[in-house]
Amino acid sequence: MIKTIISGIKAYFGAYSLISKLKLWKYFAIPMLISLVTAIIVFGSAYGLSDNVGAFISKIWIWDWGKETFSTISNFIGGLLIVVIGLILFKHIIMALSAPFMSPVSEKIEAHLTGNAPHSHRNTSFTQQLWRGIRINGRNLLMELLLTIPILLLKFIPVVNIFSTILLFMVQAYYAGFGNIDYTLERHFQYKESLLFVRKNRGLAIGNGIVFLLFLLIPIVGVILVLPLSVTAASKNTIEALQLKTPKIHG
Secondary structure, eight states: OHHHHHHHHHGGGGHHHHHHHTTOGGGGHHHHHHHHHHHHHHHHHHHHHHHHHHHHHHTTOOSSTTHHHHHHHHHHHHHHHHHHHHHHHHHHHHHHHHHHHHHHHHHHHHHHHHOOOTTSSOOOOHHHHHHHHHHHHHHHHHHHHHHHHHHHHGGGSTTHHHHHHHHHHHHHHHHHHHHHHHHHHHHHOOHHHHHHHHHHTHHHHHHHHHHHHHHTTSTTHHHHHHHHHHHHHHHHHHHHHHHHOOOOOOO
16 A cells, blocks of 8 residues: 555646646636635634633543643643644535536546546536535545544553554545545546545555645645645546556446
8 A cells, every 4th residue: 555655645746737738727716715715714713712622621630630731731632633623624625615626627637648538437517516525525524533533532642642643644644635536536436436446545545635734734825735736646646546447336
């Protein structure tokens, strides 16, 4: 899987030039706006709630001894919890709402790489693409939260909390890459077949998601450019994977 993770990361290196070559920047205008506005709302709200969550967690410790230490840890965990949940909400909201705009981009990249005419696969409407995006990202949001909460609880355990940080990052990366990959899969597979494809190619999803998350560390610019570059990189990887091995589809 390490090889495919590296492949997912390397796909970013040619993403900017491919966008420029195919003149795709105009398709990203609305998604970039969605990303910026969502980031302001989600992370602004998260910043305001972090202290309240920390104070709430600290109330669990009813004893006087060690209360100050537990309060300090609680404030850290509370802030981390809000940041992580905010990040999860941010990426799934922008991926779901941007689906109708990202699918045409992925389609043009596929046509360029394969030489196939557009709409040579399943042709869906704006509404269908939006619903697909909401369904996929809604499912991924639930799954990610179910995995993230237990991992965050491991933060209270010394030594183990180091490994939990890595695990948390990998989970976040996987579901970020999942959403980017599905913009291409939407034309090829139904919902269940898409889930199967991503599971079989989880390395590509993780690799794509790693860079996605690192982009968000860049103030403002990262939030604006993360979708164009990550979707382009994911489209390239997914098309190559489809050409190498297509999962068997039933029905």
